[in-house]
Amino acid sequence: MKFDPNKAGDLSVEILPEKLPSARAHASAVWGGNVAYIFGGGFINETNGFEYLDDIVKFDPSTGEVTRMKAKLPSGRAYTSAIWNGTNAYVFGGQTRLTNGSVITLDEVVRYDPSTDEASILQEKLPSPREGTVAVWTGVAAYIFGGRDGSATDRQIIMMSHELTASAASFSGLEVGILVTVIVAGILIFIYGLKKARNRRRS
Amino acid sequence: MFVILILNGVLVPLTAAELSSDYYTLTLLDEKMPLGLAYGSGSWNGKYAYVFGGWDNLHNSGVIVKFDPNASEATALLDNLPSPRWGTAAVYANGTAYGFYGVHNVCYIFGGFSGVGSYDSSTEIVRFWPDSEWRDLWRQGIPGRGFTSAV
Numbered sequence: 001m002k003f004d005p006n007k008a009g010d011l012s013v014e015i016l017p018e019k020l021p022s023a024r025a026h027a028s029a030v031w032g033g034n035v036a037y038i039f040g041g042g043f044i045n046e047t048n049g050f051e052y053l054d055d056i057v058k059f060d061p062s063t064g065e066v067t068r069m070k071a072k073l074p075s076g077r078a079y080t081s082a083i084w085n086g087t088n089a090y091v092f093g094g095q096t097r098l099t100n101g102s103v104i105t106l107d108e109v110v111r112y113d114p115s116t117d118e119a120s121i122l123q124e125k126l127p128s129p130r131e132g133t134v135a136v137w138t139g140v141a142a143y144i145f146g147g148r149d150g151s152a153t154d155r156q157i158i159m160m161s162h163e164l165t166a167s168a169a170s171f172s173g174l175e176v177g178i179l180v181t182v183i184v185a186g187i188l189i190f191i192y193g194l195k196k197a198r199n200r201r202r203s
Numbered sequence: 204m205f206v207i208l209i210l211n212g213v214l215v216p217l218t219a220a221e222l223s224s225d226y227y228t229l230t231l232l233d234e235k236m237p238l239g240l241a242y243g244s245g246s247w248n249g250k251y252a253y254v255f256g257g258w259d260n261l262h263n264s265g266v267i268v269k270f271d272p273n274a275s276e277a278t279a280l281l282d283n284l285p286s287p288r289w290g291t292a293a294v295y296a297n298g299t300a301y302g303f304y305g306v307h308n309v310c311y312i313f314g315g316f317s318g319v320g321s322y323d324s325s326t327e328i329v330r331f332w333p334d335s336e337w338r339d340l341w342r343q344g345i346p347g348r349g350f351t352s353a354v
Contacts, residue, residue: 001346001351003345003353010343012342013328013343025349025350028352030354036354079242122227124227124228124229127231130241131241132258134240134254138272143252143270145236145240146236146240146257148242148258148260153257153259154241155236156236157232157235157277158229158231159228160228160229160230163228
């Protein structure tokens with residue numbers, strides 16, 4: 001569905017002819033600059049109840065093309081929230097069903113990199129499992145609001161900052177063992193300090 | 204992208220290729236929302252984040268929460284959504300032309316399940332004006348639906 005507030009009268013809402021690969025609700029989505037990415041969600045299966053989807057769908061409004069990406073979420077999940085930081089999408093928490101049939105809430109943060117079409121779980125976790133959160137990206141950090149842990153709603157606000165590190169070995173004249181830490185905000189980089197080098201590189 | 208690091212008075216040129224994005228920090232803020240909310244929607248207008256309604260653990264909620272990351276302050280606004288609702292989708296439209304009003308900043312909140320304890324899907328498009336913290340209804344609705352997403 002397309003909403004264009006610049007169009008007059010009853011023309012502002014348009015049902016597009018393109019369809020998602022399958023019907024779904026409870027998905028999250030981000031605008032990736034030129035295309036939209038839709039993460040997971042689920043649908044009611046009359047036999048098995050609620051089915052959780054693990055697919056990542058790209059929608060290009062300029063062409064109308066809907067593509068199911070090769071990358072998949074680590075497991076089917078719904079009730080996630082997601083943000084786009086200018087490079088990657090991040091999918092927070094959600095609800096999934098284990099192979100034993102039990103439904104659980106997730107504390108995972110999944111990063112999706114469209115440039116490589118790879119989805120991976122960050123080592124860093126949400127403070128506790130939660131679903132139904134609201135997430136926004138401010139240009140500097142992501143904020144994740146509220147959500148539900150399966151039994152109660154939450155008032156908490158979580159901030160996720162994305163830090164870039166550079167190896168001291170790449171700088172001439174610097175003492176080995178010093179790590180320079182910067183925060184990227186779009187194309188602007190703010191340098192906020194120095195840290196002792198630690199091996200925090202992710203595989 | 205090109206960055207100059209200033210270290211001990213020495214300028215060190217650094218290109219984006221020399222940076223590696225490899226870790227993240229998740230921090231639980233001391234500040235909390237005025238009430239617990241789940242399954243709502245939200246948007247960022249360049250200055251504040253807004254959370255629109257959701258489920259408060261007992262009922263649908265029509266509360267609009269404003270969060271100022273600079274002050275780390277979350278407040279419930281006086282103006283609520285037209286009715287309590289969860290499962291909405293929201294976007295922020297910057298610079299949308301609107302008749303003779305010209306450029307403006309507006310959040311649009313789509314559908315959801317409205318009413319207290321109701322699962323009726325809403326056909327409404329709610330327009331929220333961050334500058335005045337006022338909201339009204341868009342003149343046209345959508346086919347009723349909840350728990351969609353929007354970009």
